[in-house]
Amino acid sequence: MFLPFFGRKPRLTEAQRGRLQALEGSDSAELAAELLRGPTALLQLTLPEARQVVSYMLPMRIPEGNTFIRQGDRQSTDFMVLVLEGEVTVDTIVVSRTQPMVVNVLGKGSLIGEMGLLDGEPRAASCTASSPLTCAILTRRALEELLIDDPQTTAKLMLAVSIRIAQRMRDTSDKLKRYAQLTQTMQHEINRLLPS
């Protein structure tokens, strides 16, 4: 059952009503809507808006071991993945190494590949299902449709997505500060050990 839409919702088209009806009774669609809303309080997606977004997403299962995003890929940059169940290993190959370095393990509620969806740049890391995955995919095409059909929900979705990127950006900046500090300490150590 869907709650009625409040406020300034544009009238739904036949196609949109169809999309939403297709979700009815789907537990994973409901889970996707809840996960999409995320933890932020500013201008948050309402649950009906989140359901609206989900109606533009494709449900997908990815088997364990499948690498569904590859570092450096310039072709498949037009989708993002919302993880509903399962775990994803994110790894990256640093120039000096031959073995990839695991940089993150992501679970339920994580958004993956949203930077590529937005800017179309080559993928920055590889993502592999480390357990069987259930997820929902939003393609750039679907995002463009959503933008035309329901701009207010798209605005709030974009806001939610940028908040997630911003939070990752804050984490990465913190790591960078710690590395800057660490290399400074190591440099002192090297200077101390060097024969004078």
Add this chain to the structure above:
Amino acid sequence: MFLPFFGRKPRLTEAQRGRLQALEGSDSAELAAELLRGPTALLQLTLPEARQVVSYMLPMRIPEGNTFIRQGDRQSTDFMVLVLEGEVTVDTIVVSRTQPMVVNVLGKGSLIGEMGLLDGEPRAASCTASSPLTCAILTRRALEELLIDDPQTTAKLMLAVSIRIAQRMRDTSDKLKRYAQLTQTMQHEINRLLPS
């Protein structure tokens, strides 16, 4: 002179027409609109849409030496700044240091403080005008008004903002990879130098 609005533009309210009229003949408003559009091609803001955003922004001059964003500030997190003219020094205080470390110098076209605007988290770095600045400010309040008045433009603005954050995120990730590599090399050097 403003170009007519094309496509699915909602009808402008009296207040919106007033906002746009107030910009007419302003070179800095025109510059702000052009800078806001940025370099990205995907779902880009049109020039009329960018002008629409600018009509919700406040023009501001900041004197040289003024620190208008302070690292750790939890109160003034509800605005972002588009630099129209001048230069901004971004610095951050790392735990081990007493002197701030300059992390970036930003000029014309840079967007500053957009992460705070979006997530309301404490400011991650300090920003100081290193020359007299002309800029345009968007407050969260104005963003909320824009979202109600023109959701499609807001959606495209949010997209443009998230693309900028994503690009900074890519740069920061690259730096992090280089640091990871550097500390590894330094660790080898320390091991080599340590008396066995």
